[in-house]
Amino acid sequence: MGKKNNYLDNKKYLFAYFPGNSLFHKLNPLSKFLFLVFLTIITLLINSILFFASIFLIVFLLALLCGISLKNLFRKLKFIFTILIISVILNIFFNAIPNEQEIVLFYLFNLEFLPIRKLAVYFALKAFFMVLILYTSTIIYTNTTNMKDFVYSIMRLKIPYRYCYALMVGIRYIPIIEKEVKTVSLAQKARGFGLEKANTVKKVYNLIFERLIATLVSILRKANNTAISMENRCFGIYKTRTNLTKINFKALDILFIFLCVITFVGLLLYLFHLTPLPQFPSLYYLYSS
């Protein structure tokens, strides 16, 4: 029973953990998290499309280094990619404020009311890369980090252990909840509901409402059992508790954090024009000539 489910989890979930031996796997979850935070800040600060593209390339290479195969990565990015493409198209049309004295690159189909403006293209591409970078880096993080290690490592940050255990139980419950939802939906199907596509608002409402109630009832019952089992083992009696499992920082982590901080500070200085280096040309300015 166990083995089956465990394997299932890995394959099925976008953000599930894949055991591996890459350097990134061996790092402490917190040092990786720091990297993620730095990456997010940088991504929010930059505004050059070329810069975005090069960061994305780096993240992409990192994913390959972590043992996530190209095929697997594309499969995982397929959904967000589709959404992003749609959003780029919508952005281009709706961000084109008609009254703005903005350079119009060209008119689509030579129609007066369908201008493709430069600023709109810029915004659309910026959003595209930003989301893509953050999404890919999160996938890399969760694919290389065992959630168990993550919970244990944040316990060491002096975060009250009650919150850490809330997180831990939450992670444990993901497959349980999924299974319960599935069973309830099969129970509906077994008694003839949802065999044909729900075609009225009322039917859809019923489908969701009934499924939600039946699932919630059984999940709450389980959660109550879990709570009693925890209380019975003296959970929450003292303000602190012993932690047997310790996730330590190794030499590799210290090196990694050092590199991250150096790069981060360097990039910040560069982005705020504090270095003599020339600024990365923003894509926006590229066509202004």
Add this chain to the structure above:
Amino acid sequence: MSNNKIVLSFKDFSFIYSTDKKKRPSVSDITFNLKEGETLILAGPSGSGKSTICYAMNGIIPWRLKGFMKGDVEIFEKSVWNYNFMELSKMVGLVSQNPLDQLITFTVRDEIAFGLENLKYSEEEIEKRINSIAKFMEIEHLLERNVDQLSGGQQQITILSSFLAMSPKILILDEPIAYLDQHSESLLLDRLKKLKESKEFNLTLIIIEHRLSRIIDFADKIIVLDDNGKIFLNGSISDVINNDFIKFKSSNVRVPWICNVFYNLKSYSKSDFKDFLIPTNFQHLIKLIDDLNYNELQTLNEILIDTEIKPNILQKLENFEKKIEFEELYIETLNKEEKFIENLSSSMKKYQNNEKDFILETIDLSFEYPNTGIKAIKNLSIKIEKGDFIGLIGPNGAGKTTFLYLLANLYEPTSGEILYKGQKLKELKSYDYTKKVGFIFQNPENMIFKSSIKEEILYGPKNFGMLKEIDDNYLTRLINLIGKEDREKNPYNLSWGQKRRLNLSSIFVYNPEIILLDEPFIGQDQKTIDSLIETLFIENKRGKTIIISSHDYHLLLKYTKKIVEINQDGTLKDYDLNGNYFLKHKNLGPIILLDKIKEKLNNRRLNGQKK
């Protein structure tokens, strides 16, 4: 043992779960004592207050639940009021039914350490305790394993160890074997026995259970509650069995078959072995048989078949509908070998001639979870005849549920074919087929969707568009199956057993030909199980095909005709079209005993001839 001190005593304990004093108490006037090292079996219908009694021991009452408490509970002759919550939860451990609900952490080591960490023991002390407990429980090799890679039995032992590490004085086990398959059950019971015998822990055990045959051997006392939360039966096991058997039998427990058979023998025959104590374990019983004479052996044989192998309700049914044929109950023919062989060949002929009688047929059925490559079911080919009552067995995780889902057309097979009356399922309209199948899920609450009993029962017919066919009379009869309840009552307010019966009503209402049940007995009390299986048996005699997955072998032996056994890897292990599964495998007490008796009878006969 008698010199041991009293660990636990309840004195006129009553509890009301409410702020309203006038409400019916959940338990009332509970009085009993337990000494150090004793084991108590606590039984009673669901909702009779077994959990309330447990909570009163480990401090949840009075510290965590609101309500009114009368009387007193004393642990080591000190009232619970004089302890604080931590002291109580350290002293009293509680292992409940479903192991998955109780696991908090990810690895076995962390799980065992969980309680100790909460108590702020030093790391060295925790390591020391983990190692000694793991050694005692024989799970040293599992310590670094992930908890969801373990079998149910191993998970339950992990939780048990987690409590033992805190060195409790009292350990409560709330139906610890309910979710476990045969193998896991034996594993857990083996460790419990070891625990009970060890001097190291000197534990007082309280086991909540109604299937007594596996645990009665190492228990000392029994308490059975009635529906109102009062004590119905209280006493030492040997006393209750030998002096109060009729009351014991009428209480809400499944009397061990050994006791039952031997009690009947005692009351039937007038000979002198009346003074014998009723045995509680199998070895004991086998020894007793040696002293029986030829006639007594024959009586025992008949009693065994009557009480343990033939369903009791047959008698009732016989009065109702005289025309029921019993030839499928293989055991009836067991003594009359000639007739047995005759029957066998005739039934073989029947199978060869009437192939069209098969209501369901699977051909090389396989199922693979999407995107994983893991096969839950591999190349299953079986044929199910109309009117079959089939038991589906196999270890947990073998794919029993998946197989039932496939038969109900809830999953689509990856390869292979399911035929319904010779027609491919794929070619049938899904509405038509779904109407013919009733599915009962393991958890009664998973299949309750509506806010009143009436709407709930009509849920299926409404979806199938057959509301007009159901008249008020029929509906009333279906509601009566649940008990005399208001039809506007919210189903979630029913008792656990009533919810299960509501599930049955809501399926019977559209009169399906095939009824599939996935572990319907888990967490149900004995009365509900009895009434459930009786209903199913009667429906089966009316021509419905029933497939039931369960690990309650004794029930299956009594009621089902055929057994489908699935291997751990999802292949078919055994399916005997003639229904001789139990005869072939000899893994059940009553069958082994039957063989012994037969052997003895033969010996006696030979000896008699010689003389």
